[in-house]
Amino acid sequence: xxxxxxxxxxxxxxxxxxxxxxxxxxxxxxxxxxxxxxxxxxxxxxxxxxxxxxxxxxxxxxxxxxxxxxxxxxxxxxxxxxxxxxxxxxxxxxxxxxxxxxxxxxxxxxxxxxxxxxxxxxxxxxxxxxxxxxxxxxxxxxxxxxxxxxxxxxxxxxxxxxxxxxxxxxxxxxxxxxxxxxxxxxxxxxxxxxxxxxxxxxxxxxxxxxxxxxxxxxxxxxxxxxxxx
Amino acid sequence: xxxxxxxxxxxxxxxxxxxxxxxxxxxxxxxxxxxxxxxxxxxxxxxxxxxxxxxxxxxxxxxxxxxxxxxxxxxxxxxxxxxxxxxxxxxxxxxxxxxxxxxxxxxxxxxxxxxxxxxxxxxxxxxxxxxxxxxxxxxxxxxxxxxxxxxxxxxxxxxxxxxxxxxxxxxxxxxxxx
Numbered sequence: 417x418x419x420x421x422x423x424x425x426x427x428x429x430x431x432x433x434x435x436x437x438x439x440x441x442x443x444x445x446x447x448x449x450x451x452x453x454x455x456x457x458x459x460x461x462x463x464x465x466x467x468x469x470x471x472x473x474x475x476x477x478x479x480x481x482x483x484x485x486x487x488x489x490x491x492x493x494x495x496x497x498x499x500x501x502x503x504x505x506x507x508x509x510x511x512x513x514x515x516x517x518x519x520x521x522x523x524x525x526x527x528x529x530x531x532x533x534x535x536x537x538x539x540x541x542x543x544x545x546x547x548x549x550x551x552x553x554x555x556x557x558x559x560x561x562x563x564x565x566x567x568x569x570x571x572x573x574x575x576x577x578x579x580x581x582x583x584x585x586x587x588x589x590x591x592x593x594x595x596x597x598x599x600x601x602x603x604x605x606x607x608x609x610x611x612x613x614x615x616x617x618x619x620x621x622x623x624x625x626x627x628x629x630x631x632x633x634x635x636x637x638x639x640x641x642x643x644x645x
Numbered sequence: 646x647x648x649x650x651x652x653x654x655x656x657x658x659x660x661x662x663x664x665x666x667x668x669x670x671x672x673x674x675x676x677x678x679x680x681x682x683x684x685x686x687x688x689x690x691x692x693x694x695x696x697x698x699x700x701x702x703x704x705x706x707x708x709x710x711x712x713x714x715x716x717x718x719x720x721x722x723x724x725x726x727x728x729x730x731x732x733x734x735x736x737x738x739x740x741x742x743x744x745x746x747x748x749x750x751x752x753x754x755x756x757x758x759x760x761x762x763x764x765x766x767x768x769x770x771x772x773x774x775x776x777x778x779x780x781x782x783x784x785x786x787x788x789x790x791x792x793x794x795x796x797x798x799x800x801x802x803x804x805x806x807x808x809x810x811x812x813x814x815x816x817x818x819x820x821x822x823x
Contacts, residue, residue, distance in 0.1 A: 597781055617770065617804045618797060621777035626770065637763045638770065639811050 418481060419444045420609045421466060421577055425475035428461055435461040437632035438475070443577070446607040448600065450614055450623035452638070457629040459613045460581055466611060467500055467579045468492035479577075497525050501575035501608075505582040509554040509562055509569070515541060516550040519569045526573060540568035544598055560591040567595050571602055578602070581613045596622045648680065649688050653697060653716055653724045660701040660715040663689060676792040689714055697723050742803065746810060750821045755814050762814070766807050773800045 419442035428436040435458045443449045451459045464470040466477055468484055476483050479499075484492060496502065501522075509518045519537035524530065541547045544564040546557075554562050563586065570578060580599065584592030600622055603610050612623055620626050628638040635641075648670075655661060655669050663685045670680045692698040697720035704711040716724070742765060749758035779785060780793035810817075 600781060617773060618777075618801050621770070621773040621797070622781070623774070638766055639763055639808060641759060641763060641811070 418478075420480065421611075422478045423462070423466055423472075423475060424478070426462065426465055426472050426477070427474035428458075428465055428470060428472050434632050436465065436472070439629070439632070439634055441466065441627060441634075443609045443611055445576075445609055446603055447625075448603050448610040448612055448623040450612045450620035450626045451629060452614060452617075452620050452626055453629035453635065454615060454640075457635075458632040459615075459629050462629065463579050463581050463611055463613050467502060467577075468495060469502075497522060498573065499576045501570035501573060501578045503567055503570040503578065503580040503583045505585040506559075506563075509566055511554050514551050514553055515546065515557070515565045518554070518565060519572050522569060522573045537568070537572055540572045541565065544568045545594060560587050563587055563591070564595060567598060571598075571608075574602075574606055575608060577609045577611065579611050579613075582615070583612070584616075584619055585614075592619070647727070648684060649692055649697075650724065650727050652685070652688055652692065653720055656698060656714060656716040657721065657724060660713040662704065662711050662713045664711075666714075673788060674792070675786065675788045676796065692720070696720075742806070746814070746817070747821065750814075750818050755818045758814050758818070759811060762807050762811050766804065769800050769804055769807070773797055773804075776800075 422440075422442035424440055426436045426439040426441070427434070437458075439458070439462060441449075441451075441462065451462055453459050461470065465472050468477070468487075472485060475485075477485050479495070484495065487495070509515070510521070513521070516534060516537045519540055520530075520533040523533035523536060528536070538547060538550055541550055544567055546561055546564045546568070549557050549561055549565070554565070557565075563583070567583065570580070578599065583599070584595055587595065596619065599610060599612070602608050610623075612619070614620050626638065628635040630640045651670055651674065652666055655666055655673070661669065663682065666689075667680050667682055667685045670685075671677075689698060693700070693714070697717055698714045699717050701713040701715040704713060745761055745765075746758050749761055776793040776797050780790045780797075782789075785793075
């Protein structure tokens, strides 16, 4: 069976600086893959390329057997709204909207009715243990609570692929565990593929397997041995 | 770890016989090495000799040896002293991991030490994943979670040590072979 999402020979440069130097990557339905490595190894760039936020300079990104690198910006953007969920280290909630409005936003953008979107959003806030904050604006709640709302927002459309970039980087250990636990549950119950970028071994341990990067290439040892600089 | 103190702690709640103590020990300390029956009785024998527990009666219904034990006043005092004492952080740095790196350099070379570090990392990562899965199971008890947390924290520290040691292998080799 072909993987749900894969990248082959991915190359991406920032000006003269190479960030990815030929990476192969694949994730299957319901699988959680941790992308690990030290700062600057290319893990966030890989996530951006796989999710279609960035275009690659060479190589192909294949989603459900289609080369999404050939798609227009609008088509990739639509894909991110409907089939992909993205979660960053700092929730990036819209400050003017309440928690429930933030979580409902992806559903409204995808064409759901207002009442239905609100009901589903409330359900997800409840799953993340922050239902009581539904009517609060981001400025009035803690960083950990904001991140749980952002997790609800990333999962509310029941995406086929969740991209999580250091999702617990700004959280205390126990709040981080709650967020990771929910991500694992969604992957198991709904078959969501998860690309989990982290530099922490403790977080990577939630994944089924690890792809370690070093200097823009895959590092099979996880310790940077045998990787040409 | 002191099995004697755990048994005293279990007896602090009331008399129990050996079989019961073994089961309670394994339940309360999940992921510890299960206690052997022989060890339970040997430990109870020592505690009785030292006056920290005493026989509380016989129950012949459930099997051949169903002697119940209870904690004595001296036993409670002993337990209290143990609970109040801070464990000294390990005075010596002894670790099989550390020894292997040094011996690899003595007996072979830096390549051998690096190969070992890489293989050890893979084993640690795999064990960490196993423990993380176990503690995330819906049926995991609080005891399971706390036991796994303890092990995960130590594995994480080892992983950081493996990473930094790798960068120092060449320097260590110079020191070891000079």
